Amino acid sequence: MLRSHLSRYAIKVLFLFSLLGMHLAHAEEVVVYSARIEQLIKPMFDAFTQETGIKVKYTTDNEGALLARLEAEGKNTPADMLITADVGNLWAAARAGLLKPVKSEVLENNIPAHLQDPQNEWFGLSIRARTLVYNTKKVKPSELSTYEDLADPKWNKRLCLRTSKKVYNQSLVAMMIAEHGEAETEKIVRGWVANLATDPLSDDTRALEFVASGKCDVTLVNTYYYGRLMKKDPKLPLAIFWPNQNNGGVHVNISGAGVTRYSRNEQAAIKLLEFLSSEKAQNLFADVNMEYPANPRIAADPFVAAWGSFKQNPMNLAKAGELQTAAVKLMDRAGYR
Ligand code: FE
Numbered sequence: 001m002l003r004s005h006l007s008r009y010a011i012k013v014l015f016l017f018s019l020l021g022m023h024l025a026h027a028e029e030v031v032v033y034s035a036r037i038e039q040l041i042k043p044m045f046d047a048f049t050q051e052t053g054i055k056v057k058y059t060t061d062n063e064g065a066l067l068a069r070l071e072a073e074g075k076n077t078p079a080d081m082l083i084t085a086d087v088g089n090l091w092a093a094a095r096a097g098l099l100k101p102v103k104s105e106v107l108e109n110n111i112p113a114h115l116q117d118p119q120n121e122w123f124g125l126s127i128r129a130r131t132l133v134y135n136t137k138k139v140k141p142s143e144l145s146t147y148e149d150l151a152d153p154k155w156n157k158r159l160c161l162r163t164s165k166k167v168y169n170q171s172l173v174a175m176m177i178a179e180h181g182e183a184e185t186e187k188i189v190r191g192w193v194a195n196l197a198t199d200p201l202s203d204d205t206r207a208l209e210f211v212a213s214g215k216c217d218v219t220l221v222n223t224y225y226y227g228r229l230m231k232k233d234p235k236l237p238l239a240i241f242w243p244n245q246n247n248g249g250v251h252v253n254i255s256g257a258g259v260t261r262y263s264r265n266e267q268a269a270i271k272l273l274e275f276l277s278s279e280k281a282q283n284l285f286a287d288v289n290m291e292y293p294a295n296p297r298i299a300a301d302p303f304v305a306a307w308g309s310f311k312q313n314p315m316n317l318a319k320a321g322e323l324q325t326a327a328v329k330l331m332d333r334a335g336y337r
Contacts, residue, residue: 028268029055033070035063035084036255040288044281051275054268063089070098075262080269083125083257088167088174090122090256091321099258102270110277110295114316115254124254124317125276126285127292129310130172131250132241133226134218135211144241147176147251150218151191159195160207160216164331167324168204168222172251173331174323178315179248182330189334200337205229212236222253223307227290231303242310249313253320254294255285 034041038060045056061069063084070077070093082093093099099121107116107123115124132144143154150159162169176185197216201207204225211219212229226240242250257276259269275281282293287301299305 028053028265029057030080030265030268030272031078032056032058032081032083032272033066033079033260034058034060034082035066035089036060036289040285041083043284043288044276045272047280047284048272048275051280052271054271056272067093067096067098070260071096077260077262079260080263080265081257081259081272083255085128085253085255086167086171087122087124087254087256087317087320088171088324090117090254090258091318091324093258094119094121095321098261100261100263100266102259102273104270104274106274107277110274110282110297112294112296114314115252115256115294117258118316118318122256122258123273123277124256124294125282126255126289127252127294127312128222128224128255129250129252129292129312130168130220130222131310132218132243133208133211133221133238134241135214135216136237136239138214138217141239141241144218144243146244146247147172147220148180148188149243150195150220151188153191153195155195155218157195157197158217159192160197160210160219161192161200161336162204162207162219162221163200163202164328164336166203168253169220170324170327170331171253171317171320172220174320174327175251175313175315175317177323177326177330178319179313182326186330186334189331189336193335208238212238223304224290226307227304240307242308244313245311249311252292252312252317254317255289255291256294 049055070079084090094117101120111123204221207219207221208225208229210216230236257273259266263269276285277295279298282295282298286293290304292300
């Protein structure tokens with residue numbers, strides 16, 4: 001009698017210890033350096049902590065500052081994960097030895113091959129489509145066809161472009177080099193420059209405003225900038241056109257993440273990365289910035305989905321990194337400032 005009472009007591013104690021053990025294991029923490037602003041990441045981190053008990057600490061800054069910091073901190077970095085927009089930045093981080101390969105069936109299953117590093121050092125988490133937007137009073141959609149066609153003289157003094165200094169158009173031109181080769185791409189970019197209605201503009205929103213006010217007829221932007229503007233003023237005479245639907249597809253880019261080379265909480269960081277690719281986080285991750293989920297099993301936000309579906313360029317985005325320097329030099333030669 002006493003013995004069985006004692007062993008029952010022992011079992012209770014063991015049970016309590018195991019609860020405590022679980023609790024300790026869950027007091028893990030992941031430190032994230034993020035070039036995505038707080039409002040674009042916090043909702044997903046909160047959901048992750050709620051599900052796993054793993055805390056997420058984060059620092060946000062621009063990508064240049066975060067990469068410099070990772071590099072300076074080296075082995076002593078507190079960061080476990082880097083989140084940033086544009087594959088050019090992720091590629092540069094991998095190239096600088098700041099990320100480490102992650103083997104994960106969950107990620108392989110959730111993220112299409114062209115949106116992740118062939119060496120598994122970065123993974124796309126949302127898709128940004130860089131497409132054509134035109135003035136509906138001045139252009140018929142039947143006049144539009146491809147990125148390349150914007151070099152045709154029929155667009156003379158009708159095109160607006162964002163500056164070539166921003167990584168977005170560098171990535172686009174890099175992917176065009178991968179597709180057409182340098183000589184052909186340079187011809188196209190020279191054609192664009194010849195068709196400009198105004199000097200290159202500081203950002204996508206400004207390019208859209210120029211099109212809306214009739215200073216030019218067509219431009220090249222990421223769709224979420226169009227979404228932001230149209231939410232503010234749905235009457236603007238702007239519409240999206242999906243180019244290259246019979247050849248190549250729409251140029252897409254990503255926001256994405258990787259685990260840092262010197263992460264001390266690698267397993268927890270991988271869990272967070274997997275969570276961000278999952279159904280639960282994908283809607284949030286894409287919707288908060290009006291982007292498209294990278295996981296093809298998840299539907300886009302209805303406001304975004306209303307812009308229509310499109311075929312995306314299936315070429316691996318690593319090319320945008322590999323050819324970025326070539327793209328920058330090419331744009332410079334072509335007089336694209
Ligand atoms: Fe942007």
